[in-house]
Amino acid sequence: MFRAIYEYFKEILLAIRGLINGMRITGKYIAHARKEIITQEYPDNRDTLKMFDRFRGEVVLLHNENNEHRCTGCSACEVACPNGSIEIIWRAGKTPRRAKRKSRLRPSYTTCRCVRCATCVSCRAPLMRSKWGMISNTRFSIVRN
Amino acid sequence: MYDFTTFVQSIGNFLHGQFSPGVATALEWTLVILIYLALYAILGLVLVYVERRVCAFFQLRLGPNRVGWAGTAQTVADALKLLLKEPVTVNKADKLLFNLAPFIITLAALTVISLVPFAKGLQAFDINIGLLFIVAVSSLGVVGILLAGWSSNNKYALIGAMRSGAQIVSYELSVGLSLLTMVLLTGTLQLSAIIETQANGWWIFKGHVPAVIAFFLYLTASIAEINRGPFDLPEAESELTAGFHTEYSGLKFAFFFLAEFVNMFTVAAIATTVFLGGWMPFHIGDWAGFNAVMDFLPPIFWFFLKVSAVIFLMMWFKWTFPRLRIDQLLKLEWKYLMPLNLMNLVFTAILVYLGWHG
Structure with missing residues (x-):
C-alpha cells in the first residue's frame, strides 16, 4: 500500500x-x-532579404552581360518538367536570314503551374538557376516568354 | 492613501441630492452597467490582441502587426468586421435557444466580473458570500455552452457542448475545493474582507505550502473550467472545427469570443484577489522605505499588474502544453487534482486548528 x-x-x-x-x-x-x-515580412524587406542556400524558387534563364542566353532549345528542361510548365517554342523564321537567328527560340515558362522542383535546373545547370521572388498581380507576369 | 470609498459615496450623494431616491438608484445602476459594459468590451479587445501577440512570440512568429501601431488596432478592425457580418442561423436550428445562448454566456461572465474588487471601494457588488456566489454563477456559463451546442443542430457543436458539460461538472469541484482551502485561511467569503486579511502579506506567502498548492490547483482547474489552454476540448479546432460555436457567426460569435476572454480575466482576478493580495501593494517585512515606494503606486495598478501576470502564466500554459484527450482530462481531475485538493484541505485545516497561519 x-x-x-x-x-x-x-x-x-x-x-x-x-x-x-x-x-x-x-x-x-x-x-x-x-x-x-x-x-x-516579405514584400517590405525585398531588397535586404537574403535567401537560404537551398531555397528553390522561380526559374530564370541566365543571361550574360550582352543580354545573350545560351539556350540551344534542346528541350531537355521541357522533358524533365513533371507538369509541363516549360515549353520550348521553336518557330523557324520565314526568311532564311531570320531562320538562323536565335531570338526566334522562345522558352515559355508558366510560374503558376511550376512546383519549384528544380528538375530542369539540375538538367541544364549552367543555363538556369533558381531565383527568389515571385509576386505578381497579373496573368501576364505569370507566364514568362 | 488611495481610497475610492469616499469618491464613490460622493457620486451617490450627488445623485441622491439631485433626484428622487428611485431615479437616483436607477441612475446609479445605469452608470454601473455602462462602466462594466465598457470594461467588458475593452477587456475583450485588449486580451484578444495580447493573446494573439503573446502566442505568436511563443511560436517565434510576429503576430498581428499591420493595423495601427504594432497591430494594436487589429482587434478593433476584427470587431468591426464581426459587427458588419451577417448573423446566419442554421436552417433547422432551435431559433429561441440559438439566439439565447450567447446572452446567457455573456450574462454569466458579466455577473462574475461585477464582484471583482479593483481597488479599495471600487467594487460594484460587495456581498458577504462573494466567493460562493462566484463559484455558483461562473458555472452558469456552461448552460449557455450546452444550449449553443444543442440548438445549432450540428454534430460537432453537440459533441463540443457535451465535452464542456463533462469538463465543468468535474472541474467545478476542484475550483470549489481549492477556494475552500483559502476560505479556511481567510475565515471569510467576502472578497473585500479577504483582501483586508492580506494587508500584512499575501496568502501565497503567508499561507505556507498549502496556499501555493491551492494556487496551482485553482489555476489548473479554473483554466479547465473556462475551456482554455490545454483543456480546450469543447472547441478543439483540429477535431471539432470550432466546437459549440461552429454555427455562430457575426455578433453572436463575437459574444462567445468576448466571454471566453473576459472569463480568463475573471479567473485571473479571482486568483489575484484570493491568493495574491488583490490590490494590496507588494511589501517586504519591515523595509519601511521599500514599502513606502510600493504604497505610492495606486492599488488599481497593482491589481492589473497581478492580473496580467496571472494571465501571462495562463497563456504560457496554453501555448506550451498539448491538448488533453477526454479520458486524460477526467483522469487528471478525479485521480489527481481532487485527491490532492482534499489532502490539501485537511492539511490546511490542521494548520488553522494549530493556529500557524498568519
Missing part, C-alpha cells in the same frame, strides 16, 4: 517536472522572441 502511495506521488512529481521542462523551452522562446523570430 505504501508502495502505491509512493508511486502516486512520484508520478505527480515527474509530471510536474515534465511540465516545467516544457515551460522552460517556451519561456526561452519568448525571452528571445525579438532576436529569433523566423517570420519574414
Whole structure:
C-alpha cells in the first residue's frame, strides 16, 4: 500500500517536472522572441532579404552581360518538367536570314503551374538557376516568354 | 492613501441630492452597467490582441502587426468586421435557444466580473458570500455552452457542448475545493474582507505550502473550467472545427469570443484577489522605505499588474502544453487534482486548528 502511495506521488512529481521542462523551452522562446523570430515580412524587406542556400524558387534563364542566353532549345528542361510548365517554342523564321537567328527560340515558362522542383535546373545547370521572388498581380507576369 | 470609498459615496450623494431616491438608484445602476459594459468590451479587445501577440512570440512568429501601431488596432478592425457580418442561423436550428445562448454566456461572465474588487471601494457588488456566489454563477456559463451546442443542430457543436458539460461538472469541484482551502485561511467569503486579511502579506506567502498548492490547483482547474489552454476540448479546432460555436457567426460569435476572454480575466482576478493580495501593494517585512515606494503606486495598478501576470502564466500554459484527450482530462481531475485538493484541505485545516497561519 505504501508502495502505491509512493508511486502516486512520484508520478505527480515527474509530471510536474515534465511540465516545467516544457515551460522552460517556451519561456526561452519568448525571452528571445525579438532576436529569433523566423517570420519574414516579405514584400517590405525585398531588397535586404537574403535567401537560404537551398531555397528553390522561380526559374530564370541566365543571361550574360550582352543580354545573350545560351539556350540551344534542346528541350531537355521541357522533358524533365513533371507538369509541363516549360515549353520550348521553336518557330523557324520565314526568311532564311531570320531562320538562323536565335531570338526566334522562345522558352515559355508558366510560374503558376511550376512546383519549384528544380528538375530542369539540375538538367541544364549552367543555363538556369533558381531565383527568389515571385509576386505578381497579373496573368501576364505569370507566364514568362 | 488611495481610497475610492469616499469618491464613490460622493457620486451617490450627488445623485441622491439631485433626484428622487428611485431615479437616483436607477441612475446609479445605469452608470454601473455602462462602466462594466465598457470594461467588458475593452477587456475583450485588449486580451484578444495580447493573446494573439503573446502566442505568436511563443511560436517565434510576429503576430498581428499591420493595423495601427504594432497591430494594436487589429482587434478593433476584427470587431468591426464581426459587427458588419451577417448573423446566419442554421436552417433547422432551435431559433429561441440559438439566439439565447450567447446572452446567457455573456450574462454569466458579466455577473462574475461585477464582484471583482479593483481597488479599495471600487467594487460594484460587495456581498458577504462573494466567493460562493462566484463559484455558483461562473458555472452558469456552461448552460449557455450546452444550449449553443444543442440548438445549432450540428454534430460537432453537440459533441463540443457535451465535452464542456463533462469538463465543468468535474472541474467545478476542484475550483470549489481549492477556494475552500483559502476560505479556511481567510475565515471569510467576502472578497473585500479577504483582501483586508492580506494587508500584512499575501496568502501565497503567508499561507505556507498549502496556499501555493491551492494556487496551482485553482489555476489548473479554473483554466479547465473556462475551456482554455490545454483543456480546450469543447472547441478543439483540429477535431471539432470550432466546437459549440461552429454555427455562430457575426455578433453572436463575437459574444462567445468576448466571454471566453473576459472569463480568463475573471479567473485571473479571482486568483489575484484570493491568493495574491488583490490590490494590496507588494511589501517586504519591515523595509519601511521599500514599502513606502510600493504604497505610492495606486492599488488599481497593482491589481492589473497581478492580473496580467496571472494571465501571462495562463497563456504560457496554453501555448506550451498539448491538448488533453477526454479520458486524460477526467483522469487528471478525479485521480489527481481532487485527491490532492482534499489532502490539501485537511492539511490546511490542521494548520488553522494549530493556529500557524498568519
